[in-house]
Amino acid sequence: MKRITLTCLATATLLAGCQIQPATPESSHLMLGPGVSQYLSIDAQPGGITDGGLLRQGVRVHNRSHSTRKVRFRVVWFDNNGFELAGLSSRWAVHTLRPDEPVTLSRIATAPNATNYRIDLFPAQVSQASSTEGSMK
Amino acid sequence: MNTRNTLIKTLALATVLGIATGCTPKTQTLTAGNVNEPATLGLSSIDFERAASDAVQSLLETGAVDRSDGKKNIMVISSVLNDTMQRIDTDQLVKKIRIELLRSGKVYTTTAIGLNGAEDKMNNVINELKQSQRVDRSTLVKQKLTAPNMSLSGKIIQRNNRVNSGEQLVEYYFQLTLTDLSNGLGVWEGETPIRKLGSAKGTSW
Numbered sequence A: 001m002k003r004i005t006l007t008c009l010a011t012a013t014l015l016a017g018c019q020i021q022p023a024t025p026e027s028s029h030l031m032l033g034p035g036v037s038q039y040l041s042i043d044a045q046p047g048g049i050t051d052g053g054l055l056r057q058g059v060r061v062h063n064r065s066h067s068t069r070k071v072r073f074r075v076v077w078f079d080n081n082g083f084e085l086a087g088l089s090s091r092w093a094v095h096t097l098r099p100d101e102p103v104t105l106s107r108i109a110t111a112p113n114a115t116n117y118r119i120d121l122f123p124a125q126v127s128q129a130s131s132t133e134g135s136m137k
Numbered sequence B: 001m002n003t004r005n006t007l008i009k010t011l012a013l014a015t016v017l018g019i020a021t022g023c024t025p026k027t028q029t030l031t032a033g034n035v036n037e038p039a040t041l042g043l044s045s046i047d048f049e050r051a052a053s054d055a056v057q058s059l060l061e062t063g064a065v066d067r068s069d070g071k072k073n074i075m076v077i078s079s080v081l082n083d084t085m086q087r088i089d090t091d092q093l094v095k096k097i098r099i100e101l102l103r104s105g106k107v108y109t110t111t112a113i114g115l116n117g118a119e120d121k122m123n124n125v126i127n128e129l130k131q132s133q134r135v136d137r138s139t140l141v142k143q144k145l146t147a148p149n150m151s152l153s154g155k156i157i158q159r160n161n162r163v164n165s166g167e168q169l170v171e172y173y174f175q176l177t178l179t180d181l182s183n184g185l186g187v188w189e190g191e192t193p194i195r196k197l198g199s200a201k202g203t204s205w
Helices: A002-019 B002-023 B045-062 B091-103 B122-131
Strands: A030-032 A040-044 A047-049 A055-063 A069-078 A093-097 A103-108 A116-123 B073-083 B107-109 B150-162 B167-180 B185-199
Touching: A055 A069, A055 A093, A055 A116, A069 A103, A093 A103, A103 B045, B045 B091, B045 B167, B045 B185, B073 B091, B073 B167, B091 B107, B091 B150
Parallel strands: A030 A116, B073 B107, B073 B150
Antiparallel strands: A040 A055, A047 A055, A055 A103, A069 A093, A069 A116, B150 B167, B167 B185
16 A cells, blocks of 8 residues: 555656746746737747847747737846846837737847846736736746 | 804815816826826827937947947937927937947947037036136146047938828838948938827827
């Protein structure tokens, strides 16, 4: 009886372990607003350094739904110490996404000391109360 | 009787004042990045932010302000014309671009040279200090102005079109050009169109 219980426990542990998806380094930089993941597919997160040595990051998405959607997008930049860097490159911009049309949203950091970033993708119309809520993808 | 009349008058006055205060729209300070930003047919700070951001992103993307020798560009602001029906200060656009380019570490803007003289008049006044007996000469800086190698110019255009009896389309174009002053060539050009659809009764000036 004890052996059966132990075998069941070991199998359950193994199965549970298999269900955990390893978080890729890129995905931890993306924050999706409420409901966005229901109609938006994240195809890629291109990024790199421009010829001028500035950080450039983006996200390639497509709208899975059958209707046109509007999303708000921004990239927040951080310095080496984790402080947020102010600037126009972190401003919110509204984008219209037509069904099945792949779109790449990207920004270049205007600060040379930007070393880290976070991409925010939220529905265009949200109440003020939930405008800062989101989930890390 | 007299006291009763006074009481009625006071109550009536208080009611009128209360109603008047309640009907006055509440003044509120809008925070940056506000989702429910009020939309206007005229140009607002959101439009200038978008135009400036688009211009800077394009400048950095194309490498127009990159230098291979490690030095920084010296930019002078030429003329940015306001060809709209609104009375706007084009610095609302230019200042934002200057701030972002300075922040990028690729461009300095000269405040000593410009089409209408120095933007910062102190650049000229500092020379007059040499004549003054009240100034300690050992503290005077030797002025040697740096000439610009790039010039930013542009235009903001407005076009109004009636769509139907009830609506009008107001179009704005933010056009900018960066010129390499060593050869007079336009090394970067950008245009941000902003289109607004609103009531035909609405005014855009």
